[in-house]
Amino acid sequence: MNASTESLAEMLQSAAAMQESGRAVLRSMLGMGDVEVGTSEKHCVLSEDKIRLYRYSALARSANLKPVLICYAMVNRPYLLDLQPDRSFIRELLLSGLDVYLLDWGYPDGADRFSGFEAYVDGYLRRCIEFVLREHVIDSLTLLGVCQGGTMSLCYAALEPEQIAQLITMVTPVDFKTPENLLSKWAQHIDVELLTQSGNVSGDFLNLVYLSLMPFRLTQQKYVNLLQMQGDRVQLENFMRMEKWIFDSPDQPAAAFREFIQWFFQENRLVRGELTLAGRPVRLKNLTAPLLNIYASKDHLVPPSASIPLGAHIGSQDYQSLEVDAGHIGLYVGSKTRKSVPAAVTAWLQARR
Amino acid sequence: MSSGFLKAWVDQAGAFQEMLARLVEQSTAAVPPSMASPLLAPWKNFVDTLGMGDFNPGQMFPGMPALGVSREYQETAARLLDLSKQFQQRYAEFAQQNATIMQDAFHVLKKRFDEAPPAGKTPAELYDAWIDCAEGTYAQAAHSERFARLLAELCNISSAFKVERGKLTEQIARHLDLPSRAEVDTLHRQVHALTTAIRAATASSAASGTAASGSATSGSAASRSAASGAAASGATRASKPPRKPRKRAKK
Numbered sequence: 001m002n003a004s005t006e007s008l009a010e011m012l013q014s015a016a017a018m019q020e021s022g023r024a025v026l027r028s029m030l031g032m033g034d035v036e037v038g039t040s041e042k043h044c045v046l047s048e049d050k051i052r053l054y055r056y057s058a059l060a061r062s063a064n065l066k067p068v069l070i071c072y073a074m075v076n077r078p079y080l081l082d083l084q085p086d087r088s089f090i091r092e093l094l095l096s097g098l099d100v101y102l103l104d105w106g107y108p109d110g111a112d113r114f115s116g117f118e119a120y121v122d123g124y125l126r127r128c129i130e131f132v133l134r135e136h137v138i139d140s141l142t143l144l145g146v147c148q149g150g151t152m153s154l155c156y157a158a159l160e161p162e163q164i165a166q167l168i169t170m171v172t173p174v175d176f177k178t179p180e181n182l183l184s185k186w187a188q189h190i191d192v193e194l195l196t197q198s199g200n201v202s203g204d205f206l207n208l209v210y211l212s213l214m215p216f217r218l219t220q221q222k223y224v225n226l227l228q229m230q231g232d233r234v235q236l237e238n239f240m241r242m243e244k245w246i247f248d249s250p251d252q253p254a255a256a257f258r259e260f261i262q263w264f265f266q267e268n269r270l271v272r273g274e275l276t277l278a279g280r281p282v283r284l285k286n287l288t289a290p291l292l293n294i295y296a297s298k299d300h301l302v303p304p305s306a307s308i309p310l311g312a313h314i315g316s317q318d319y320q321s322l323e324v325d326a327g328h329i330g331l332y333v334g335s336k337t338r339k340s341v342p343a344a345v346t347a348w349l350q351a352r353r
Numbered sequence: 354m355s356s357g358f359l360k361a362w363v364d365q366a367g368a369f370q371e372m373l374a375r376l377v378e379q380s381t382a383a384v385p386p387s388m389a390s391p392l393l394a395p396w397k398n399f400v401d402t403l404g405m406g407d408f409n410p411g412q413m414f415p416g417m418p419a420l421g422v423s424r425e426y427q428e429t430a431a432r433l434l435d436l437s438k439q440f441q442q443r444y445a446e447f448a449q450q451n452a453t454i455m456q457d458a459f460h461v462l463k464k465r466f467d468e469a470p471p472a473g474k475t476p477a478e479l480y481d482a483w484i485d486c487a488e489g490t491y492a493q494a495a496h497s498e499r500f501a502r503l504l505a506e507l508c509n510i511s512s513a514f515k516v517e518r519g520k521l522t523e524q525i526a527r528h529l530d531l532p533s534r535a536e537v538d539t540l541h542r543q544v545h546a547l548t549t550a551i552r553a554a555t556a557s558s559a560a561s562g563t564a565a566s567g568s569a570t571s572g573s574a575a576s577r578s579a580a581s582g583a584a585a586s587g588a589t590r591a592s593k594p595p596r597k598p599r600k601r602a603k604k
Binding site: 190199217 | 472473475476477480481484487488491492495496498501502504505506508509512513515516519534537538541542544545549552588589590591
């Protein structure tokens with residue numbers, strides 16, 4: 001056989017192996033059923049309209065730190081932070097002795113259509129924070145905002161700085177108009193007034209937008225890779241948990257979505273100091289609490305350049321940023337980061353007790 | 354994988370792109386007869402029978418206002434037709450742009466393989482190389498102003514179509530004495546306004562009550578909380594002991 005014939009034979013063998021692996025995957029997936037997500041024990045302590053405030057059951061002796069309230073994004077479900085026992089950002093915090101609360105925005109429907117961004121920040125988020133303060137009879141807590149929830153947390157903390165003892169932002173957009181921000185480039189010419197005129201913005205539409213950011217990897221390659229998992233049940237279940245989360249996207253309340261796109265993506269009001277909520281200016285300079293800003297170097301949704309400028313806009317003297325070698329989601333579930341990131345958060349908090 | 358094989362792919366992609374370019378030209382001129390909706394076919398036959406020449410709904414009576422008792426429907430229908438046409442044109446442009454991206458990606462892959470022949474690579478590695486090229490080429494195009502504008506136009510036309518379709522549905526619902534979207538929206542607005550007013554009133558009364566009693570520590574977060582707390586907001590404090598949450602029904 002000559003070299004090219006050998007090469008062809010190897011390719012065919014490899015292709016046959018892939019085909020066999022694909023068959024094994026399909027066999028394993030048959031009858032797999034639904035996967036369980038959000039496995040840490042929690043209970044609802046406050047409910048209002050669609051939102052729920054959960055408190056997680058302790059898993060370790062208290063570290064005697066301020067309670068941590070996690071404000072997740074509205075565009076996805078928060079169980080990403082507690083996907084499964086061995087991939088759970090929240091579980092790691094609990095194991096460090098933290099008292100963790102989670103604000104779940106729920107699934108908005110037509111009744112929420114006219115609720116604006118202010119209603120979510122100065123309304124729901126405020127009431128959740130004040131509930132926790134009352135429960136613990138304290139004046140301030142630790143607020144941890146994730147992605148869009150980080151932007152909301154920044155707004156709230158700027159309005160009520162004395163209620164926030166420490167602020168942690170994770171993959172949070174601050175400057176919405178940086179050259180690397182593809183989502184922002186696409187948003188500039190969207191007539192968001194027209195888009196929201198006929199009601200809430202569907203989660204399916206948003207999913208299409210996210211997939212369009214990297215269409216070949218997100219709609220093709222990952223499924224081809226799936227076929228190479230050799231029918232490994234554990235790997236498949238991990239894959240399915242992530243798949244479930246990715247497409248479990250709530251519809252967005254029309255008014256809040258319109259304002260978020262216009263004020264942040266199109267007008268970049270937060271860093272320009274032009275944002276007003278509840279009749280009060282939202283000034284990042286008001287943020288004087290210690291602030292930890294965590295961003296992911298390979299984030300395709302919120303590029304580092306959108307998060308990094310935060311330090312230059314706040315009034316805090318205690319500012320620290322942490323770059324993590326991961327993507328937007330890998331930050332929480334990646335094999336290298338799922339323990340190191342919560343450990344960094346806990347260490348940062350302990351240093352400021 | 355030989356470069357001959359890749360050349361065939363590139364040629365095919367080029368042919369596909371040319372086809373799309375022709376489609377764009379046709380769409381720009383008018384709705385191509387082959388793409389006319391089946392609903393328009395009877396009208397075309399009718400007009401042909403009358404000997405009125407080529408049927409072109411977009412150019413029969415340009416700018417002519419709708420007349421008669423059904424004018425509102427006619428105008429909505431005309432706008433829907435116009436928006437469909439606009440969408441078709443933009444979509445053809447978008448598809449052409451995507452075809453160009455694919456073609457460019459094939460060129461990049463071919464160049465890469467010309468420089469470093471892929472002999473010995475597994476199909477999975479070749480596939481990954483293709484994805485890298487495709488994603489890289491796509492990212493370059495996707496960051497361009499032209500791409501953003503085209504995507505936005507498609508989105509804006511779809512939004513406008515949805516609004517017009519809503520108006521038509523609204524008219525039909527009214528005729529059938531069904532609750533319409535506008536009615537439901539009015540109710541939602543009223544509920545929203547009432548809830549906001551109740552929250553403000555309750556918070557204000559709680560604040561004045563707290564101030565009068567003087568029981569809370571003055572100026573503390575706790576006293577502010579009493580003013581705008583959960584009880585004042587219509588929020589429900591969970592009273593049952595901790596339990597495992599039940600699975601919530603999806604949307």
